C-alpha cells in the first residue's frame with residue numbers, strides 16, 4: 111500500500127544517479143522519499159546511492175538536471191504547476207540536445223485568477239512545445255509502472271519524458287499495488303543504452319562543444335534534425351510496454367480501448383478521470399448499452415495512427431475530455447489532436463470508419479473538481495443527442511456562457527459489495543494518519559483491494575479533513591470521492607452542528623460520533639436534520655468520548671487510535687485480536703521514534719476503545735429543537751460573502767455557479783471575520799489576579815483571537831455578566847483592562863499560554879505550573895458566554911487612539927487593532943503573528959509581498 115508519489119519515487123530512485131529537487135505541492139513527497147532513501151543508504155539498481163540535491167528553486171533544479179545530464183549522469187527531478195513552468199527554459203535545451211531523462215510530475219493547476227494547489231493538466235499542457243514526450247498514468251499502479259516504462263523509453267529514444275499523473279487524486283491516493291522487483295527494473299533498462307547516454311556526456315577525454323549559437327542560415331535546419339527521433343518514439347514506448355507486460359503481466363498501450371467492441375459512443379480521456387469512465391463504461395455495457403473509452407497514455411509524440419486504430423468501426427460519436435483550459439482556443443489540446451487525427455485518417459482512408467463521427471470536446475475536473483460517475487453519464491447522454499453540445503463543461507453550473515451539461519442523480523456504478531467509509535477529522539488531530547494505517551492494515555492483511563484518499567482544506571492544520579476509504583475484492587476503479595458510504599465517523603462534535611454529514615450514508619449504514627455526551631444524552635444534542643437522517647437511513651449509531659479517554663492516558667487530543675479501533679470493531683473487517691495486533695504494530699511503526707512511552711500510550715488507547723464504545727438506540731421520531739447552523743456568517747456580511755463565501759464555508763462550494771464568482775479573483779478584504787470555525791476543543795481562560803498585563807499572549811496568537819484593550823472603565827458597566835475587567839497598569843488615567851478571547855476563532859493551540867510569563871503561586875508563595883492564562887476545556891456554556899463577551903469587547907469598546915499608544919513596547923502594540931485578523935493559518939503558526947504585528951506597528955500604509963505556501 112502506497113500513494114502515487116511514493117510509487118513513482120521508488121522507481122525514479124532505482125533508475126537514476128542524480129536527483130535535483132525543489133519542493134512544490136503535490137510533488138514534494140517524491141523528493142522527500144528520494145532524499146530519505148539516499149539518506150538511508152539505499153542504492154539504485156546499479157549499486158550506487160543517488161545524489162539528491164535540493165536547489166533554490168525549480169529553475170535551479172532543472173538547471174542542475176541539465177548540467178548533470180550533460181555530463182552523462184542519469185538524472186531526474188520531480189515537480190508540478192508553476193514549478194514545472196519555471197523548468198521550461200531548461201526543458202527546451204534538454205530536448206533540443208536529445209538528452210534522455212524523465213521528469214515526474216504530479217500534475218497541478220496553474221495559479222490564474224487564484225492559486226490552487228490541486229490537480230489538473232494545465233501545467234503539463236503548458237510544456238507541449240518543449241519537445242518532451244508526455245506519458246500519462248491513470249492510477250497509483252500505473253504511476254509505478256509508467257515511471258519505469260518512461261525511463262526505458264527515454265534511454266532508447268533520446269527524447270526526454272515528462273511522466274505525469276493527477277496531483278492529489280493519484281499522487282496522494284493510497285492504493286494496493288504490486289511493487290516492481292529490482293530484477294524487473296534491471297531487465298527493463300538496457301545497460302548498453304546507459305553506456306551510450308554516458309558516452310554522449312561532455313567529457314575532457316572526448317572533447318566536444320554543445321550549446322552553440324546558430325544564425326538564420328542554419329537554425330531552422332538544425333531544428334528539424336530531431337524529427338526521426340520523435341517519429342520512432344511511439345514505437346519505442348510500445349516496445350517498452352510490451353516488454354514490461356512480459357515481465358509483469360500488466361499490459362498497457364499508447365491508446366487503450368475499453369468497452370463494447372461494437373460501441374457507438376466513445377469518450378477519449380487521459381489521467382485518473384479515465385478510470386472513472388472505465389467503471390461507468392462497464393456499468394453501462396452491463397445494462398446493455400454500447401459505449402467505450404479510449405485511454406490516452408502517450409500524449410506526445412502524438413501517434414495519430416495508434417489513436418485512430420483504437421476506435422471500433424462502429425463509432426458514431428466521440429467526446430474528448432480535457433482536464434485543462436486554454437482561454438480563447440479553438441478547442442482544448444487533446445480534443446484538437448483527436449479531431450485532427452481523425453480528419454487526416456479519413457482523408458487517407460486509414461480510419462476504421464468511413465464517415466465523420468460527431469466529435470465534441472469538453473472540460474472537466476479543473477483544480478481537482480471531483481469527476482464523478484454521474485458526470486460521465488452526462489457526457490454519454492450528450493453524445494446521444496442529434497446535436498451534442500460542443501466545448502462543454504461538466505461538473506459545474508455555468509450560468510454565464512451556458513457551457514455545462516446537466517447532471518442526473520448521483521449513481522453508484524462500482525461493485526455494490528465494495529465497502530466505503532468517510533471519516534471527518536480535524537487537521538493535525540491524527541485522523542488522516544490513522545486512516546492511512548487502517549487502509550494499509552486492510553490492504554496488507556486481507557485479500558481486499560484497498561484505496562484511501564484524504565481531502566484537506568488548503569488551511570491544513572485546524573480545518574476539516576475527510577478521509578475516504580474503500581475496500582473490496584474487485585479492482586477499484588473509483589478515483590472519486592465516496593458518496594455512498596457504509597460507514598461515517600465524525601471525530602469532532604462541532605462538525606455535527608454545521609454539516610449534513612449523513613447525507614452520504616447508505617441506508618442501513620453506521621454512524622460513529624466522538625462526543626462528550628453519553629449514549630443517553632446524545633440524542634437531544636443532535637440537530638434535527640441529523641436525527642432525521644439517522645431515522646430515514648435506518649442507521650446504526652455509536653458514540654465514544656475519545657477526548658476524555660485520550661486525556662486520561664496522556665494523549666491530549668490525539669483521539670485517532672480510539673476512533674480507528676472503533677471502526678475496526680464495528681466494521682468487523684478483521685477479528686478483534688487480529689486487528690488489534692495490526693493496529694499496535696502500525697502504532698509502533700508510527701510512534702516508535704518518539705519513544706517507548708508514547709507507543710505504550712497508543713497501545714493503551716487501542717485496548718480501551720472497545721469497552722468505551724456505546725451503541726445509541728435511534729428513536730422513531732426526530733425531536734431536536736435545534737437545526738444545523740445554516741448561516742456561518744454574520745447577518746451584516748456583504749453580499750459576496752453571503753453568496754460565495756458562506757456556501758464555501760458550509761461545504762457547498764460545488765453548488766456555486768460561474769456567475770456568482772468574482773470575474774478576476776478580486777474579493778473584499780476582512781472576510782475571515784465572518785468565518786466562525788469553532789474548531790478548538792480547548793480555549794484559554796484568563797486569571798486577572800496573576801496577569802501582569804504584558805500583552806505577550808496577544809502578540810503570539812496566530813489568529814488574532816486573543817486581544818488586550820484599555821478603555822474608559824465606565825464602559826464595563828454595560829458588559830455581559832461574565833465579562834472580566836480590571837484596572838489597567840502603567841497608565842496615569844484610571845482605565846479598564848481586559849484580555850479577551852474569541853472562542854469561535856481560537857484554535858486552542860496554546861501558543862498564548864506557553865508564552866505567558868506570569869505564573870500563579872500557592873498560598874506560601876511557591877510558583878505553580880499554572881499561569882495567568884490557561885487552557886481549559888471549551889464547553890457549550892463557555893462558548894456562548896465568551897462569544898457574547900467577545901462581541902461586547904470588539905464592538906462596544908472602542909480601539910484606543912493610536913497616537914496615545916506607545917508602539918515601542920509589546921504591550922503598546924497589542925492595544926492596536928491588527929489589520930490581519932482571524933487568519934486560517936495552522937494552529938500555532940509562527941508566521942502570521944509577525945505579519946499581524948507589522949500591521950499593528952505600521953497601520954494601513956503598508957505593502958506585504960509574499961510567495962505562496964507558508965513563506
Ligand code: SF4
Pocket residue numbers: 793794810811812813814815816851855856857858859860861862863938
Ligand atoms: S490558544 Fe492559540 S488560537 Fe487560541 S487565543 Fe491562544 S494563541 Fe490564539
Ligand code: SF4
Pocket residue numbers: 796800801802803804805806807808849862865866867868882883
Ligand atoms: S501573557 Fe499572561 S501576563 Fe501577559 S497579558 Fe497575557 S495573560 Fe497577562
